[in-house]
Amino acid sequence: xxxxSVEKSTKSCCETLWRAGFEAYPVGGCVRxxxxxxxxxxxxxxxxxxxxxxxxxxxxxxxxxxxxxxxxVIIEGTAIEVTTFRTETGYSDGRHPxxxxxxxxxxxxxxxxxxxxxxxxxxxxxxxxxxxxxxADLQAKLIRCVxxxxxxxxxxxxxxxxxxxxxxxxxxxxxxxxLEALKQNARKAKQLAGERxxxxxxxxxxxxxxxxxxxxxxxxxxxxxxxxxxxKTGRLAALPCEPMLRWAGLCACLETDDVEGxxxxxxxxxxxxxxxxxxxxxxxxxxxxTDRDWRGALARYGEDxxxxxxxxxxxxxxxxxxxxxxxxxxxxVEQLALSGGELAKMGLSGPEIGRVQRRLLDHVLDxxxxxxxxxxxxxxxxxxxx
Numbered sequence: 001x002x003x004x005s006v007e008k009s010t011k012s013c014c015e016t017l018w019r020a021g022f023e024a025y026p027v028g029g030c031v032r033x034x035x036x037x038x039x040x041x042x043x044x045x046x047x048x049x050x051x052x053x054x055x056x057x058x059x060x061x062x063x064x065x066x067x068x069x070x071x072x073v074i075i076e077g078t079a080i081e082v083t084t085f086r087t088e089t090g091y092s093d094g095r096h097p098x099x100x101x102x103x104x105x106x107x108x109x110x111x112x113x114x115x116x117x118x119x120x121x122x123x124x125x126x127x128x129x130x131x132x133x134x135x136a137d138l139q140a141k142l143i144r145c146v147x148x149x150x151x152x153x154x155x156x157x158x159x160x161x162x163x164x165x166x167x168x169x170x171x172x173x174x175x176x177x178x179l180e181a182l183k184q185n186a187r188k189a190k191q192l193a194g195e196r197x198x199x200x201x202x203x204x205x206x207x208x209x210x211x212x213x214x215x216x217x218x219x220x221x222x223x224x225x226x227x228x229x230x231x232k233t234g235r236l237a238a239l240p241c242e243p244m245l246r247w248a249g250l251c252a253c254l255e256t257d258d259v260e261g262x263x264x265x266x267x268x269x270x271x272x273x274x275x276x277x278x279x280x281x282x283x284x285x286x287x288x289x290t291d292r293d294w295r296g297a298l299a300r301y302g303e304d305x306x307x308x309x310x311x312x313x314x315x316x317x318x319x320x321x322x323x324x325x326x327x328x329x330x331x332x333v334e335q336l337a338l339s340g341g342e343l344a345k346m347g348l349s350g351p352e353i354g355r356v357q358r359r360l361l362d363h364v365l366d367x368x369x370x371x372x373x374x375x376x377x378x379x380x381x382x383x384x385x386x
Contacts, residue, residue, distance in 0.1 A: 149181030161200035252312035279308025
């Protein structure tokens with residue numbers, strides 16, 4: 001029975017609400033994942049209990065979205081989002097409802113959701129409440145809007161990105177009418193905040209079918225962030241499923257000269273932006289061929305910059321770099337076996353220490369096995385005389 005697969009704390013949450021006289025159902029993506037035999041990443045519960053009633057029933061709650069009926073319930077360290085049945089009216093900002101009513105039925109609550117595969121609830125007897133054909137669409141491997149697609153995308157333009165993302169994650173196609181509405185509403189993507197778009201693009205990039213990121217550009221959903229459209233996106237799947245590497249790979253597919261501007265527009269974190277910008281510079285200059293050249297590149301561009309460059313070049317180059325890194329090479333002054341303090345004990349001071357350290361690093365880049373105290377002390381004495 002499907003109910004037996006529900007996570008323990010989520011069961012406890014529903015049972016507590018039942019004992020208090022309320023309806024309660026696991027809902028949305030967790031039900032979809034259970035039906036697909038996947039382990040849900042998040043657990044959501046929908047109920048006819050009002051937010052204040054939910055908070056009164058449980059000992060540990062966080063009012064994460066009271067205005068929209070959501071309370072986070074903490075049970076044995078697990079966070080469960082509990083949301084009151086609701087209907088919504090008006091989306092003047094293209095994201096949030098102007099009005100929310102908490103007098104809805106379960107079916108009315110499911111009707112406001114984005115896609116049929118996310119509009120199912122699990123009853124306490126283990127049966128699936130599925131008024132919009134979500135199970136049939138799971139079988140057909142289709143992403144289909146609940147109700148009228150134009151309305152769903154007008155309510156929140158991010159749903160267009162989510163349609164592509166779910167297709168990439170689940171290996172599903174986008175249903176014909178949903179795809180047509182997506183094309184017709186693509187211009188609305190420009191009103192979205194970069195950080196919201198980034199999340200969906202990154203989830204697409206880190207899916208089993210990262211090449212579908214090309215669809216986002218082909219439908220002009222990404223026009224506000226890039227004038228270029230990516231090519232050869234099939235190579236992305238060969239890269240490790242690390243966000244920075246997949247972003248670097250996308251930048252290479254875009255062949256944009258403004259990597260930093262593109263990534264900053266999507267509000268990526270500074271470390272990823274810096275790595276990809278450095279990686280682009282190295283990739284354009286020419287990817288190293290030898291271990292020595294890679295050590296030199298590591299000294300100049302840093303490990304993240306080199307990994308980004310290698311990802312831009314392709315999986316084989318990344319494998320070569322990883323083999324170099326597995327040797328634990330010294331490519332920074334701080335990694336030298338002979339410290340600045342030990343150089344000072346040898347009588348060096350001030351700028352002279354820095355000069356000798358740089359000479360020692362150059363030597364170790366050529367002869368990595370020489371990174372030991374005895375050898376470097378001899379070399380330091382030689383460099384002092386120069």
